[in-house]
Amino acid sequence: MPINLDALDYIEAAAHEIVAHTYTAVPTAGPAPRTPEALYAWSEEVTAHLPAEKQQIRYALTLRQSLEHSLHAGDTAPVTSVVRYESCPTCRCWGLMWSRADWVVLCANRRCHDTVGLPSRWSLQEICERHVARVAALQRTAT
Numbered sequence: 001m002p003i004n005l006d007a008l009d010y011i012e013a014a015a016h017e018i019v020a021h022t023y024t025a026v027p028t029a030g031p032a033p034r035t036p037e038a039l040y041a042w043s044e045e046v047t048a049h050l051p052a053e054k055q056q057i058r059y060a061l062t063l064r065q066s067l068e069h070s071l072h073a074g075d076t077a078p079v080t081s082v083v084r085y086e087s088c089p090t091c092r093c094w095g096l097m098w099s100r101a102d103w104v105v106l107c108a109n110r111r112c113h114d115t116v117g118l119p120s121r122w123s124l125q126e127i128c129e130r131h132v133a134r135v136a137a138l139q140r141t142a143t
């Protein structure tokens with residue numbers, strides 16, 4: 001079976017992003033492990049003492065990477081299942097949609113647009129941060 005070099009590049013870029021994020025949050029984190037599985041566990045462990053809001057950014061980042069992983073595999077279902085539970089950050093409607101062409105989240109409300117008339121749009125990272133923050137708030141309310 002041929003090795004998919006695009007997939008390897010993507011996985012390597014995702015690993016680099018986790019390492020960079022972790023060292024930014026905790027400069028004294030020590031050496032990062034080499035395997036992806038160990039890397040995520042290491043990042044979680046060394047950032048465990050940070051305030052909840054900072055940990056949420058890491059959760060959002062790993063969520064975004066996992067969604068991107070599905071997208072690279074041709075599966076949009078995980079992305080749409082996150083996007084449809086988030087309201088539009090601007091107009092609060094429930095019309096957010098994933099744009100396969102642009103790899104951004106768009107608002108379907110025609111009155112919700114930017115200064116040049118294009119639909120309001122967010123990166124997958126921004127929507128993942130909202131999602132993680134909302135789920136964390138729900139969990140705080142539930143306990």
Ligand SMILES: [Zn+2]
Nearest residue numbers: 088091107112
């Ligand atoms: Zn909107």
